[in-house]
Amino acid sequence: MIDVKKLLTSDQLWDYAGGVFPEYRKEQSRQLPIQPAWIPPFVRVPIRQHIGQSGNLIVKVGDHVLKGQLLTEPTHGMAVPVHAPTSGIVEAIGQTPSNHPSGLNEISLTIRTDGLDTWCERKPVADASTLSDNDLLQLIRYAGISGMGGAGFPTEIKLTPVNPIELLLINGAECEPYISADDTLMQALAEQVVAGIELMARLLNNPVVIIAIEADKPKAIAAMEQACADWEQVRVRTIPAKYPSGGERQLIQIITGQEVPSNGIPADLGVVVHNVGTAYAVARAVYQDEPLIARVVTITGNRVLKPANHWVLLGTPIDALLHHHGLDQLDPVIVGGPMMGYQLPHAEAPVIKTTNCLIIPSQDELPSADRQMPCIRCGSCAEACPANLLPQQLHWYALAEDQDKLNEHNLFDCIECGACAYVCPSEIPLVLEYRQAKAMIRSSRQEQLKAERAKQRFEARNERLEQEKQARAEKHKKAAEARLKAMADKPSSSASESSPDSATKQSAAVAAALARAKAKKASQQPQKTMIDAAGQTVPDNSDVAAMREARKAEARAKKAQKQSSSASGNGASDKSAAVAAAVARAKAKRQAQASSTEPDAQQPLAATASNAADDKAARVAAAVARAKAKRDAAQHSDAKPAVTAPSEEQPAADDKAARVAADVARAKAKRQAQQATDTDQKPQPTSAAEPAQDKAARIAQAVAKAKAKRAQQAAQDDSEQ
Amino acid sequence: MTTLLFALIALGSLALIFGLALGYASIRFKVDEDPIVEQIDQILPQTQCGQCGYPGCKPYAKAIADGDEINKCPPGGDATIKKLADLLGREAKPLNDAHDGPDIKRVAFIREDECIGCTKCIQACPVDAIVGATRQMHTVIADECTGCDLCVAPCPVDCIDMLPVQPTIQTWQWQMQSIPVKVVDAND
Amino acid sequence: MNLLSSPFTRQSLKTHELMRMVILCCIPGILVQAYFFGYGNLIQIALAAATCWGTEAIIMIMRNRPALRITGDHSALLTGVLLGIAVPPFLPWWMTVIAAVFAIGVVKHLYGGLGNNLFNPAMAGYVLLLISFPVAMTSWQPVAALSQHPVGVWDSLQLVFTGFSADGFSLQQVRMTIDGIAAATPLDTVKTDLHQGLTLDESMLKPVFGSFAGAGWEWINLAFLLGGLYLIYRRVTSWAIPGGMLISLFVCSAIGFAFSPDGTASPLLHLFSGATMLGAFFIATDPVSACTTVRGRWIFGALIGLLVYVIRTWGGYPDGVAFAVLLANMCVVLIDHYSKPRTYGHKEAR
Structure with a gap:
């Protein structure tokens, strides 16, 4: 454990391995004070802006929302709500480009602002000591606060200590070049930041607090030291400016000399790290009852006329924001710092809780990586790596996609800080390679898990099928036994006092019957299951396939029935349609059962159809009959060669015949469908008939299609045989 | 002569000992399944x-x-x-059948308004990833679907599609597609 | 404009600049060498560098790669320069060409080109010659001051390309010192003398030894040391390999000298004679064929130092830098494997 008391007095700082010293370029953006927020014509608020799940939407399109109003309800642990950043009307809820390197869409609310900026009702707490810890946590949770340094972890969860926390580390290092959001925030609002830190410290049972700020921010250091002058448990530490000192694990090492275990979290050491921006948001949420709806964003880069820090409403579209600041060419825009940020794929993406910086560089400000050379194993990357990895080895293994070696070289301890790629003389995009390698390993792990689950489910299913089969066999056997017993009971009661040899005869008969039943069962067994090489029985799809035909016919009949009933629903004679459908169904069933071809099947059907006075009913019946006929034709052609020509050419002949039949059937169906509509039009040239006609035609076509498909399948099956 | 005899005895006994050892090992260290x-x-x-x-x-x-x-x-x-x-330790060969189309992960999707509730796909599914009952609408549990295709053919009304799995922000991976393309700016 | 991936900012030192810097830092050593041994080495350097560059360009064209861009990384040039420095000044031109073609064509590009070669190309080329033509490869002429027949530019060219100087002296005659004996390098001399039973002090009286570690050689080594220190100052190379090698060589020779001050060469002789400084700062530091971990580099350097001492003391050749480097190249993978640093947050290096 860490000797926290010593941290308050000792001047010792530790160093971590590696690190680089990029040009900081922060001066340009910290000349001006933080600029006030601008209300864009509309805001786009993604419902998920942190690590974890989104809450449930509680507004709908058209609702008028007020500034600070809850838009999503955090229903579960890792959910963090979002709020309306200003008043306006919810215009749309849907997929819009995300502020994410992928540029994929995500669900967000588009709010048309009304410019009034009307607050919803607020209940500021003047004295936080009146609140219980739990109330305070809930307040933070409902204020939508998640880590504002980069990762966006829900703050409330980090403030609910699992282990006893002895050190609260406030991260004001801001080691990335260009960014000065935290710096200016600390300069301008140190009192509030410290108020937030006090609240955090209280929730963590008053641990020692250390505020770490890099040496290149003297004003912020002075402001913070002044703000917490009368608080004993706290100390502001100046740490050397080196990248990536602001990384959570590196900062812990600098301040305490301890390393967070590889798979652990800082809480394992009794340390919690929060960003100064987060502390400010907490204070704001408690003392002003103002949820997280705006943040400080550094807008900088050579193309920006007046680089500065701005308050920006969360959800402000970045393109609108930059246009507002007089920028027209928005390619490229870098979100975050130049070391760990990403190029924004779609400029219309919004500013979210983790967006701390927007860089709009000029052409030559940031070099584009197009002169990649082979790795010369110079080892600069290994010297720069703050996690003490061997980046060039990882590079080789990432190229080779050697997952074992990548794991062996602790790829997952890489924090993607970019120090290795920064120093690489061959300009190899190392970080990109590691991200891809990590993604590859993660997805293959995922796949492995999924395959394992699929296997379990498959085996469970097989077991179930086997059990069902056995249960059925058992039932049959029992029934047979019962029958035998019933039969045996009668003679035995009558001949109960007869000679003992009759008894043996009887038992012999029973045994014989049992044996017969068993033999029968055994003879059935091979048909139902396939016995594989290892003697394991596996369900065979062939019986399923055999039944398929019958079921298909049934389904067709059912569909025809449904269609006919819907067709007759037009107000025409329901009865005759129903009759026709019923007849058709019966026909289909019979045919399916017989599974043979009976050309005369059409006749009674046609007769029924002709009996029906109504046109529509007749049409339905005709369509069904046609379909039937087609099927018959198809089956006929399938069956014929099988009987007549069992020669070698049979499959080919089959195939051809089937195909021809199918084509003919299709053509016929089409023609007939047309005819049907034609004849329809004659007696009923009214406009009301048209939808009905359409439907009928569609039904006929659908049936024909199904038919054709089946014919084709049959043909295929044949050819495979 | 005696030399020969000794040699034979020595070799024979060696063979016997090793044979016994191997025989014992095959019983003692028997592996249940290969x-x-x-x-x-x-x-x-x-x-x-x-x-x-x-x-x-x-x-x-x-x-x-x-x-x-x-x-x-x-x-x-x-x-x-x-x-x-x-x-x-065998040679890697190309896939035996002309498997056209790229290797994208797919998942079955039932167009539910067209489903007639025939349960055929349920019976065909090897991993029980389709839920539904007779004459009730069926649906696919997308997380469990292995994309095997087996449910597509049995459907009498062709209402099952194999849809490619869309990447989400959570599953998205850094793509190699973003190979730098030098775009010449119109300004210079 | 596509910036690919973070980081979007990079430090300025690029691979080709690194290579160029190394070549530039060889210049003091080359100049001092030229001062003592005449123009021969300049010719060899030009010849080897041109051959290396040309070989690489041809191979790149054969492999359908952008020849100009790839040869623009100066790595082939560096190989050529190092090879040219290492070979005797009046080596027949075709031997140098063979070594250069072998270094680039076989040792570098058969293994996949820049970044993939297992062995230091320059040293592999050098060793090929050393094994194939041992006499020619150990025939250094005496430093200019001691030479019977001083050679000019024209003489040097003639010697390299025809084997005879403009005045018709053969290489053997050119190698004669003023006292009429064929010259040998200081290391060669001390080895032969010690072998013949002379004590070190007796041997050191010979004019070939100059003020402390060999006439001419001591200054050449100092010049290379200077260039090397500048490389370290500019962070082109790190302390680890040269440090490891020099310390190890010093320690070994000091131990040997302490036990047998008459029978072995002194640490000073070891450090400032032969190719010690060139090897330590310019050859062993070739990053491609060296270790990559910091600890591994110290070990790698130390191994070279040890091997140099062993070969110089007991081996068949007077100097052993080339062999030592190649042998250490073979151990790189093993050393790297066992010198992995402990990753942040891990208890032990795995």
């Missing part, structure tokens, strides 16, 4: 699709162990063939 089958099964994608001609992945694994070709698994694709080749 572990190679398990290893092969581990590599196979477990879609249970049957496209290899065997009723599931395990049977195909056994067949491979018994000498069948390693290139019969379309869902696994070249990656699986390569792993199998590595494991078995």
Whole structure:
């Protein structure tokens, strides 16, 4: 454990391995004070802006929302709500480009602002000591606060200590070049930041607090030291400016000399790290009852006329924001710092809780990586790596996609800080390679898990099928036994006092019957299951396939029935349609059962159809009959060669015949469908008939299609045989 | 003569001793199931699709162990063939059937307004990833679907589609597609 | 404009600049060498560099790669320069060409080109010659001051390309010192003398030894040391390999000298004679064929130092830098494997 008391007095700082010293370029953006927020014509608020799940939407399109109003309800642990950043009307809820390197869409609310900026009702707490810890946590949770340094972890969860926390580390290092959001925030609002830190410290049972700020921010250091002058448990530490000192694990090492275990979290050491921006948001949420709806964003880069820090409403579209600041060419825009940020794929993406910086560089400000050379194993990357990895080895293994070696070289301890790629003389995009390698390993792990689950489910299913089969066999056997017993009971009661040899005869008969039943069962067994090489029985799809035909016919009949009933629903004679459908169904069933071809099947059907006075009913019946006929034709052609020509050419002949039949059937169906509509039009040239006609035609076509498909399948099956 | 005899006795007894040792070892260290089958099964994608001609992945694994070709698994694709080749020390071959189309992960989707509730797809699904009952609408549990295709053919009304899995922000991976393209700015 | 991936900012030192810097830092050593041994080495350097560059360009064209861009990384040039420095000044031109073609064509590009070669190309080329033509490769002429027949530019060219100087002296005659004996390098001399039973002090009286470690050689080594220190100052190379090698060589020779001050060469002789400084700062530091971990580099350097001492003391050749480097190249993978640093947050290096 860490000797926290010593941290308050000792001047010792530790160093971590590696690190680089990029040009900081922060001066340009910290000349001006933080600029006030601008209300864009509309805001786009993604419902998920942190690590974890989104809450449930509680507004709908058209609702008028007020500034600070809850838009999503955090229903579960890792959910963090979002709020309306200003008043306006919810215009749309849907997929819009995300502020994410992928540029994929995500669900967000588009709010048309009304410019009034009307607050919803607020209940500021003047004295936080009146609140219980739990109330305070809930307040933070409902204020939508998640880590504002980069990762966006829900703050409330980090403030609910699992282990006893002895050190609260406030991260004001801001080691990335260009960014000065935290710096200016600390300069301008140190009192509030410290108020937030006090609240955090209280929730963590008053641990020692250390505020770490890099040496290149003297004003912020002075402001913070002044703000917490009368608080004993706290100390502001100046740490050397080196990248990536602001990384959570590196900062812990600098301040305490301890390393967070590889798979652990800082809480394992009794340390919690929060960003100064987060502390400010907490204070704001408690003392002003103002949820997280705006943040400080550094807008900088050579193309920006007046680089500065701005308050920006969360959800402000970045393109609108930059246009507002007089920028027209928005390619490229870098979100975050130049070391760990990403190029924004779609400029219309919004500013979210983790967006701390927007860089709009000029052409030559940031070099584009197009002169990649082979790795010369110079080892600069290994010297720069703050996690003490061997980046060039990882590079080789990432190229080779050697997952074992990548794991062996602790790829997952890489924090993607970019120090290795920064120093690489061959300009190899190392970080990109590691991200891809990590993604590859993660997805293959995922796949492995999924395959394992699929296997379990498959085996469970097989077991179930086997059990069902056995249960059925058992039932049959029992029934047979019962029958035998019933039969045996009668003679035995009558001949109960007869000679003992009759008894043996009887038992012999029973045994014989049992044996017969068993033999029968055994003879059935091979048909139902396939016995594989290892003697394991596996369900065979062939019986399923055999039944398929019958079921298909049934389904067709059912569909025809449904269609006919819907067709007759037009107000025409329901009865005759129903009759026709019923007849058709019966026909289909019979045919399916017989599974043979009976050309005369059409006749009674046609007769029924002709009996029906109504046109529509007749049409339905005709369509069904046609379909039937087609099927018959198809089956006929399938069956014929099988009987007549069992020669070698049979499959080919089959195939051809089937195909021809199918084509003919299709053509016929089409023609007939047309005819049907034609004849329809004659007696009923009214406009009301048209939808009905359409439907009928569609039904006929659908049936024909199904038919054709089946014919084709049959043909295929044949050819495979 | 005696030299020869001694030699014979020595060699014979050696053979006997080793024979006994081997015999004992074969009983003492007997492996229940050929572990190679398990290893092969581990590599196979477990879609249970049957496209290899065997009723599931395990049977195909056994067949491979018994000498069948390693290139019969379309869902696994070249990656699986390569792993199998590595494991078995055989040569990696291209996939046996002309498996057209790129290797994208797919998942079955039932157009629910067209489903007639015939349960055929339920019976066809090797991993029980389709829920529904007779004359009730069916639906696919997308997380459990292995994309094996087996439910598509049995559907009498063709209402099952195999849809490619769309990447989300959570599943998105840094793509190599973003190879730098030098765009010449109109300004210079 | 596509910036690919973070980081979007990079430090300025690029691979080709690194290579160029190394070549530039060889210049003091080359100049001092030229001062003492005449123009021969300049010719060899030009010849070897041109051959290396040309070989690489041809191979790149054969492999359908952008020849100009790839040869623009100066790595082939560096190989050529190092090879040219290492070979005797009046080596027949075709031997140098063979070594250069072998270094680039076989040792570098058969293994996949820049970044993939297992062995230091320059040293592999050098060793090829050393094994194939041992006499020619150990025939250094005496430093200019001691030479019977001083050679000019024209003489040097003639010697390299025809084997005879403009005045018709053969290489053997050119190698004669003023006292009429064929010259040998200081290391060669001390080895032969010690072998013949002379004590070190007796041997050191010979004019070939100059003020402390060999006439001419001591200054050449100092010049290379200077260039090397500048490389370290500019962070082109790190302390680890040269430090490891020099310390190890010093320690070994000091131990040997302490036990047998008459029978072995002194640490000073070891450090400032032969190719010690060139090897330590310019050859062993070739990053491609060296270790990559910091600890591994110290070990790698130390191994070279040890091997140099062993070969110089007991081996068949007077100097052993080339062999030592190649042998250490073979151990790189092993050393790297066992010198992995402990990753942040891990208990032990795995």
